[in-house]
Amino acid sequence: MVKSKITCKLFKLTNVKSLQNVQDIILKRRYADPLITGLTDKKKTEKMSEYEKNFFFTWGEKSKPNNIKLNNIDGIERSVDYLFVTAEIEFTKRTRKDSRGEFLPKKDRINYIQITNYFFCIGESVYLIICSSIEKHIERVKNLVGMENLTNVDDSYKIPSDLFNWMFFIYTQNKGKLDDSIKLMNIGGFIGNTGDEHNIFKGTSDQTSELIITKAFISNGETLKTITARLKNDDIDIIFSIDDYSNTHIFVKQSMKRKLFEAEDVTPFLIIYLYSYLIPKIKSLYNISAKQFLDKEKKQFSIKIGLEVIESIINHNYLSFDEVAALFIEQKGAKRSIRVK
Template sequence: MAKLLRLNENFNSLDVVKEKLLPLTHIKSVNGLSVEELNDLPEDDRIYISKWLTKDHHLAEIRSYSPTESCSNNTKSEIRYMVGRAYIEYRRNKQRDSMGNLLPKTDRINLVKIDVIFFERDSGIDAIICTPDNHINKVKALISDENICKGYSKNNINSDEFYWLYYRYSTKKKVLNNDISLINITSFTGNIFDEHHTIYGKSDNTTDLIVTKAFVCSGSNPFTNMKISIAIGLTLIDFLVNRESDIRIDVESNIPQELADMNKEIALPLYLLSYLLPKIRELYINDAFTDDLNIKIDFSKMLGLEVIKAIMTHNDINAKELASDTEPMISVD
C-alpha cells in the first residue's frame, strides 16, 4: 500500500521538509498504569515514541531523477525527492505477565520502520507513505495533522478518468501516446447508486464481460478504483489505484530504467505518483473524449446494444417480444 498525502503550504521545498519536519518526534503516554508503576519506571519506559531515523547523524538525502519519454528521447523536467524512514513504537496487546506484573518495555511494544517518500510538485510537497493500511495513521501522527493539507483534491482521480481508460481499452485505442500503452484492465470497483451499493469485478477479461458493460452504460461513471497494466516502453507495471491515488503495486512489476539503482518498494510508488499518473491525467485532459459529449453518448449506446443483444440471445428473446407490451407468462407446474 502506498498512501499519498499533500503537506500544507508551509512546505514548499524538500529543504524545508528536512529542516522543519524530519526533526519532529511524536510521543504517546503508556496508559493503564498505577501511580506506583509510573514512579518506578524510567521516563523512556512510560512512553511510545515515533521519530525519523538518521544515518550517520544525517537526515534523508535529497536526490532527483528525470522521467524519460523512451520513444521520443525527450526528457521530462527533473523531479526532486528524498526518502525518510519513520521509527514507530506502538502497544502490544499483552502488557503483563501471568502474575499481573508489567512486562519490560521491549516485551510490551512493537516497532516498525516505514519509508516515506517526499517529492516536490506544483510548488509544494507530496508525501507517499509506504506501509500496510494499519500503520498509516501512525505515520500521519508523526508527520502531524497540522502539517497535512486538508481537502486537497488535485491528486484525486475522478470517475471520468477511470471511464476514459475503460473507453480507450474497449475501443482498441490502447496506445495512449508514443510511449505509454494500456495493456489490460483486470479489476474494478464501482458504485451502482451510492457508496452503500457497490459492484466488484475481477478477471483478465473484465472489460469484455457483459456485467461490466451493463454496469458502465448504466450511467454516472461510477468507478471508484481500477487495476490496470501499463507499459512504458519496455517497462510493465501492474497496479491498483483508487480515487485518492492510493496504490497497490504487483511485486512482479518492472522498475523503470531511470530508477534502476533503487529498490522496488521505493522506485515504483515514486515513479507512479510523481510521473506516470500525472502524465496519464495530462493525456486524459488533452483527449477529445473530455470535450466531445457525443463520444461518451455513442460509446454508452454501443455498450448498451451489446448488452441487450447478449441477453436476448442467451434467453432466446426475439425483437417482437422485446417490443411487446404483454408480460411474458411463467409456466407453473
C-alpha cells in the same frame, strides 16, 4: 527481499517547499504515544518512567536526496527530487499485564515495525507517500510527521469522476493507445477491494476488461472509483491499482523498468515514476479529451457496451427472441414470463 505488492497512501505537506525543509523540519521530529489506561491504573502509570509509559515514533535510516530527470506532461525535461526514510514505530501488544494484574516491563508488551515513506518534490509542492495498508500504522506515521504539516491531496492528484470510465473507453475503442508514448495494456474496474492480488493481470491474454460486471456497471450510468491497470511505455511496464484520491497498490513483481534509469532501484523508481509522471500525464490526456468524451463519446460508449452486456446474457442463458421481447412488449392481459431451464 522485494515485496510483491506495495500500498501507497498519498498526502500533501504544508509548511514545507523543498526536501531541505523536509530534512530540517519533518525528519527532526519524534512523537510519544502514551500508554492508554483506565482510571484504576492511573496511579500505576504515574510512577512509570517516560520510557515505560510511552511508545515512541522516530525516524530511522534515510536515503540521500535523489533526483530523476523526466519528461513532464508537455514533453519538456524536468527534475523530480525525492528521498525515502523509514519510520520506526513502537506500539502495544494485546497482553500488557501479568497474571497479578501488574503492567509488564515495556520490552515484554511492545511491538515494533518499520514503515517506508517517500517524500518527493514537484516545483514547490512536496508530497508524502506512506507505504502501509494498515490504517493505524498510517495514523502513527502522520503523528510522527505532524498533523499540522499534512493535508489531503490537492487537485493535482484528485482523479476527475469520469477519468476511469474514459480509460476503459480508450482501452476498448482505441486499442489502449493513450497517446504516442503510453499504451494501456489492460484495465479492470472493481467496485470492491482493488488490492486483492487475485484481481491483477496474469498476462496480456487475460482480458479482464471483458468482465461483464464492469461493462454493466458503466452502462448503467455509474462511474468507476477504482481501477487496476497495466501501463507501458519506453521507461516502464507497471501494474497498479488506483482510487480517486491517487492512493495506489503497486504490484512490484509484475512490473519492471525498461531501457532507462538503470541506476535506480526498482521499487523507488516504480513509486516515484508513477506519482511524478504517469498519474499527472494521464490526467493531462484526459483533460484534453474530456469535452468530446463527456459530450459525445460517453453516451455512445454506454449504449454500445450495454448492448454487449445484453448479448452476453442472452448467449449465456440461451434466451430466445420472444423471451427477450417479453421484457419490452406489453401484451394486453398477459404477464411477462421467462422460462427457467
